[in-house]
């Protein structure tokens with residue numbers, strides 16, 4: 001089958017042929033129709049999980065998928081051939097990813113049905129970004145009327161996080177690079193801060209003189225940059241990062257730092273899919289490309305500039 005893979009850590013991703021997998025007991029073989037890109041995909045190719053989990057090479061990239069059940073493995077199974085499903089692949093060994101024509105999934109893994117009214121394409125965009133947005137918002141502990149500063153709000157996670165927070169009545173200050181005010185306001189941001197045009201600190205202080213209730217930083221890989229944003233959090237508030245820099249940051253007295261990690265959950269996938277099917281959650285598509293363009297798209301993701309999600313059509 002066709003797949004996009006790397007033959008070694010840090011090698012260039014390429015479109016190659018790999019053996020089609022067989023579903024084991026309790027698994028399904030899914031014919032992938034769409035796979036979504038996440039920055040984690042190229043981080044894994046760089047070796048982010050080296051020493052953490054076993055790997056197989058060629059290492060097929062990707063975690064998010066939507067497609068149809070093609071084969072049901074031996075034993076009882078809640079899925080049937082032809083079911084429209086989506087989810088997040090990610091069990092070890094690393095390298096059996098979703099940038100491929102087929103992927104196997106355990107029936108009790110992060111896989112569920114695509115509900116009526118939701119396209120397979122939109123479903124494929126939800127798993128990593130949607131579960132991250134929902135779980136990090138819960139971890140931030142903000143409630144209606146409180147303020148939340150989101151750094152990197154225009155990207156895949158940020159676009160969904162902004163909507164979920166705004167729907168709860170949280171006042172989102174969306175920090176972005178570039179003129180994204182109209183787009184972020186449409187997603188529910190109360191204010192948009194273009195960090196290339198204005199001093200983010202001054203803008204945050206002007207909007208929230210007593211300090212923000214929580215920070216979610218989706219961008220800063222440098223603990224000092226995270227520290228600078230966390231300085232605006234009021235005592236008792238939380239500063240969360242998806243970039244594992246909270247442990248090394250110097251946080252203000254009384255501010256709790258959190259190195260957030262997303263956890264897969266089929267139940268949460270159902271909730272996100274229902275919200276997307278109802279039109280309550282919009283998933284902005286930055287680019288839709290054929291699978292063979294994945295190597296270029298991964299390079300683009302590394303360079304930055306995401307405005308929503310990139311999806312590959314198989």
Ligand SMILES: NC(=O)c1ccc[n+]([C@@H]2O[C@H](COP(=O)([O-])OP(=O)(O)OC[C@H]3O[C@@H](n4cnc5c(N)ncnc54)[C@H](OP(=O)(O)O)[C@@H]3O)[C@@H](O)[C@H]2O)c1
Pocket residue numbers: 038039040043128129132151152153154155156157158175176177178195218219241242243260261262301303304305306307308
């Ligand atoms: N720990 C976890 O469990 C977990 C889960 C999901 C994601 N993540 C990580 O979280 C990060 C965000 O994920 P994503 O899917 O949203 O990535 P993405 O789609 O690439 O979005 C990142 C966004 O940040 C913007 N950005 C970059 N530098 C910025 C800056 N200095 N100020 C404001 N905006 C900036 C980018 O646009 P510009 O380049 O144009 O500014 C882009 O819009 C990634 O590093 C990902 O690996 C971690």
